[in-house]
Amino acid sequence: VQLQASGGGSVQVGGSLTLSCAFHGDRSSLYAVGWFRQAPGKERTWVATIDWSSKNTHYADSVKGRFTISRDNAANAVNLRMTDLNTEDTAVYYCASDLSGRAGRNWDRYHYEGQGTLVTVSS
Numbered sequence: 001v002q003l004q005a006s007g008g009g010s011v012q013v014g015g016s017l018t019l020s021c022a023f024h025g026d027r028s029s030l031y032a033v034g035w036f037r038q039a040p041g042k043e044r045t046w047v048a049t050i051d052w053s054s055k056n057t058h059y060a061d062s063v064k065g066r067f068t069i070s071r072d073n074a075a076n077a078v079n080l081r082m083t084d085l086n087t088e089d090t091a092v093y094y095c096a097s098d099l100s101g102r103a104g105r106n107w108d109r110y111h112y113e114g115q116g117t118l119v120t121v122s123s
Helices: none
Strands: 002-006 009-012 017-024 032-038 044-051 057-059 067-072 077-082 091-098 117-122
Touching: 002 091, 017 032, 017 091, 017 117, 032 077, 044 067, 044 077, 044 091, 057 067, 077 091
Parallel strands: 009 117
Antiparallel strands: 002 017, 017 077, 032 044, 032 091, 044 057, 067 077, 091 117
């Protein structure tokens, strides 16, 4: 399964943005989809995950209550709705697939292709 993130852009503090992760190919081996982000000069960090079968969701403490990850079956996508954005949310956002069921929050265990999408939050 191939994933491609899109929907990034520039927004002011307090604003909202929805990112989309479109997927193509065989989903039978897909356990979960995760969103990660990498701020300038910093390491890539986990943001959120949705379990494919159960649709259970998991969030990093820094985004809990502000971000919502969801499946869009009609669009073959996983969306990340981001609200109440602040400057610390500025980063390149990536989506990736967990094909083992054991990736958790570990980027190195995810399958990733393509480019991320840049989100810039300004005051």
